[in-house]
Amino acid sequence: MTLSSAALLRPQSLALIGVSDDPSKTAGRPLQFLRRAGFDGEIFVVNPRRETVQGEKAYKSLADLPKRPDHAFILTDAEKALDALEECERLGVPVATMLSSGFAEAGERGLANQARLEAILARGTIRLVGPSSIGVVNLHNGLTLTANAAFAEPDLPKGGIFVGSHSGSLIGALVSRGKRKGIGFAGLVSVGAETDLSIGEICLATLDDPQITSYMLFIETLRHADKLQEFALEAAKRGKPVAAFKLGRSEEAAELAVSHTGSLAGADEVADIFLAELGIARVESFEGLLEVMPLLQQVPASLDGPRRGRVGVVTTTGGGAAMAVDQMALRGVDVVPASEETRARLREKGIEPGEGRIIDLTLAGTRYDVMKATLDILRSAPEFDLVLATAGSSARFNPELVVQPAVDAAREPGHPLAVFLVPDAPDAARLLAKAGVPAFQDPETCGDAIAAALHRRAPTRSTPLDSSAFIGETTVLDEVSCYRLLEHHGLTSAPHIVLKVGDPVPPLPFAYPVVAKVLDSRIAHKTDAGGVVLHIADAAQLAEAMQAIVSRVEENTGIKASEILVQQMTRGIGEVLVGFRRDPQVGPLVVLAAGGIFTEFYRDSTMRLAPVDRAAAMEMIQEIKASRILDGYRGGPKGDLDALADAIVSVSRLATETAPRVEEFEINPLLVLPRGKGVRAIDGLGRIAP
Template identity: 55%
Template sequence: MPLTKTSLPEVCQALLYPRSIALVGASDDAKKTGGRPQLFLRRSGYAGKVYPINPRRAEVQGEPAWPSLAALPEVPEHVFVLSPTDTVVDTVRECARLGVKLVTILASGFSESGAEGVERERQLQAIARDSGIRILGPSSLGVVNPRNGLVLTANAAFAEPDMPQGKVFVASHSGSMIGALVSRGKARGVGFAGLVSVGSEVDLSVGEICAATLDDPAIQGYILFLESLRHGDQLQAFAREAARRGKPVIAYKLGRSSAAAEMAATHTGALAGEDDIADAFLKDLGVARVEMLETLFEVFPLAQKIPARQSKARRVAVVTTTGGGAAMVVDQLGVRGITVQVPSEATIARLQAAQIPGSAGRVLDLTLAGTKYEVMMKALEILLDAAEFDMVIAVVGSSARFNPDLAVKPILDSAGHAKPLVTMLVPDAPQALAQLTQAGIPCFRTPESCADAIAAVFARREPGVPATAHMPAAGATRALSEAQAYELLDALQVPHAPAAVFELQTQQPGALPFAFPVVAKVCSEHIPHKTEVGGVVLGIQNAQELATAFSTLRSNLAQRAPGVPCSQVLVQPMRKGLTEVLVGYRIDPDAGPIIMLAAGGIWAEVLRDRSIRLAPVGLETARDMVAEVKMLQTVAGLRGKARGDLEALAQAIVNLSQLALRPDLGVAEAEVNPLMVLPEGEGVLAVDALVLKPL
């Protein structure tokens, strides 16, 4: 009978604060991978008990060695398995038998290596499930806690002494990255509260590990280095709780260039590429996703000052002592869709009254006068108090390196203001950078990382209502007929064109409940894409043409889809809107339910003009989605053009997204394509729909 899994507080204890550690396969050679953890633990002053396990040696690195785990005088809390792949399963099974709480596996050669490796991984999962032991890895380089000397890692980068401590916890799929972050961070004077190489997540995942540390008061935020969204449900649960507690989460995720899904049954599946979904997933959970590795060391103070929220406020002021440096920042912000705000007339008047030199255009360029303390101090005071700005960026030139008391000190003295104040130093100015970092002022060495951090923090969204619908265990699905799909839309209050259903073999269809012209379409759950089999006849003007259309549909099916079951024809009035969009819902296996809005018709695949969110969404979020689809600007009432009913479109998005809260409906994917956007006040109208349910 399966045992209860180790609780999260116990996981945190065994992971970061173990009182005893066993090193299975410990090497006497400290230069080898198997010898590093023991060397590092002793060098860092770890106070717990360390038991080297090596059946071939009486001593390892000058300390008594033990022949097996069973021979130890106590059950260690944490076991690091350094031995070869073919020994791992038996070792973990022995750990489970003895009652070890947590085991870390260094070796690779599991699911990534073929059928034999897949079987090894299956055995590890069974051991964890049946015994309650927790497993970190495989392919984990270990775990580090600078606060207690726990340097339980085989990563050679940790040979460097005097590791600085910090407030941010790191969880990384890549083991090498924890060493890279520590070495790069040390060069910047940035330390960490803990680092974990997560590896293949056969049991413990990034989300569960981070969740286990949320109660640790020394950890004030998180950095995630992600290769995928494996165990997305656990990652989502962690991110939501971190957002609730006000602990910022920063992510660097690989995979921006991955191709969109292929062979998808719906356009939604094809258009919503893996990385696009991951991007929406992270942002919707309040996670700041950065593009640059450098930004990981600089963004945390800014993320602390600006909580994730639904607000679209992103109005930035720039004050500078160097026009060229400021221009680089403005340019990089513009590339990321953030426009520097022009000061209001009231703010300009205050600047003039204070006799602040320089021109107050899009950038307040103080020139060399800005290197005077009183000038920069007064300019910052006015800009920080101005209601039209949500953030102030101070770009400092050469004085930051040679005379930091002139332009940098006023920034330090303004640190207490409620509004975020950000600094970019144009020269290499380590002293000023250290002072700003110590004061908790977000500071950057390059315009690229400055803009990257600001854009990532602004892009975060406050987590909404969590979905209750989940991906069914079996991946296979079946389609509903269009008529059945409309019944689902009715239940969700998504408007659709009226429809009449007839038997395909009907020679002379009866009276229609709507006027000609009409369209006739084959109606079968076995034919999700009707046009591919000649299953649509448009522009039918009268009853005789309708009868002819039925004959055409029968003929086309016989030629292009012989043997495919189809017994019905669906007839609808021909309708025309100002434009067409696609609204799609699907349950992603990692991210969970998502909702997508995209340009409809041929533009859906040509332009890939779309907006994605986690489902369900509220009306304000749906409005944001509408604003993000560029094609919809053509019906936004610009330059006297007709305005579409974009509010009705937003409501339709909200209504379809409610599938995320309706697991009883059992829908894996639902797509309205096209959804016609009618003139303002006339609503929207679905004229085709495809719904997939699990088999």
């Protein structure tokens, strides 16, 4: 059943089920908030134990109502909530929001409740927000259908931002902080457990609402990633920017199987690349989420690849500007100096720009005419993508001197303009917010928001996600089996031969020196098991090495090796790791990293959703620090980066294999040879579904 946006956010009638007579209680707040906000639709109160609730007529059940409501808010405990949802479904109520908890998170009894809930929803005749949703709000029509205490706040400013949040309390934090800063919202929804409706599907249903111009997402998980992708692509088509704050920047347990790739593609790294490929600007801070939107509406997403962003800074306080510059630089934003032509134009206006990276006007910048003229010139200078004005103490006591020039300048054509307020200047912040000028009140938020806006790209992926999971045992491939799989996709490995333990060493089909490695699918990391010997010069050394490998491996792992892989030693320009793993929420991810045994230690890596094309593969190469070595660092030889890009594309295609289905794969190391000589796989690990 398609979600009705009208029933969700513009209902003509509401039913509050289980509303309390005490307006100070959680279950009593929604009625109080709706009346105070002036909701002009019909409100029906359902409470079987009372004749009246908060002075209003109470009905015994939904069936007793004079008409079917468009939207029901269920405020009871879990068991009664399920009874109410059953009745809503039977009577044809299109949407319900459920505050109740006590489902999948609540042990054995909760699992029984969850099963019953899913059975009701499976009938397909009602849509649910929740359970554990604190409610739905549309500030433009007074729909404060929420139990969040923050909505007791009077005169909340209205605006164009719609908020979707996994956390109920956070929507209250956004509106209260937003009021202080003069930032208004169109609507907010707490999605709760997303048993039915997800953030993506709810936001998707609101896209054609003309009162909604942009979106803020507070995300705890990427479940229902397919709906989030669908929403993000449609939002980009309509020019409605999306910003997200996701919990989980700290190290989380990676779904580690046999390879290093799993640890490199941890939960937060996955979120980063997923949101970036959808064109969603991810901020690092909650305050950044609140303050980034005016900037996103001015800075278009990049259409032609990665963009560092070039920022020009003008200030009346050198120390304050330096704080902002530090924070931008830490996030990969280029703070660039004004060109000589731009400085000459400033001097023609009687403004001394100095010679530094920033334009420090000192106290002269507190004059309206000086600041306004400087901003006009910088905003037309071709060397900048954005101009940041840093305001000192005058922003608090005399906002007309520094802030008003920014407001007036922003009304005229030119590069996007933002303001960093060094002092606590709430009046100046509200003045800027009212004028739609991005304003930041601490350097970390300033750097965070500017980086998120400048680095935002238009969506680079429109193909559906493949997050289907294989249920059952998988088969781990040994190294030779991995090579056979690679050869099918045009990738070559170093020359090799498999020898049986106990057999005499035969003449090799390639020259010494060689490396000997234990060959056993049960041993994923051969070096850790003592199963590798390098720089073997002749047959006698090879025989000794094979005996040593068998002995060490059995001692370290308990496994008695029966086969040894002998491989010709090859030298190249450098080593990389190329692999992919399947994320349970967003599907297969391709990883490129500096290769070798210290891959996880250095964590020099980048990733993309699979499969990738050649342009994306070349971007990945440029994003790792090891690419400098591969590209002739300090006059050294250049590696075959074209062949490396082809290898990345080939490995990414393994993710689309269906016969067999490849669950996880890694080449580490992949040797990059000199330009024109290609690449060679030196080791491989993989898992397939039988």
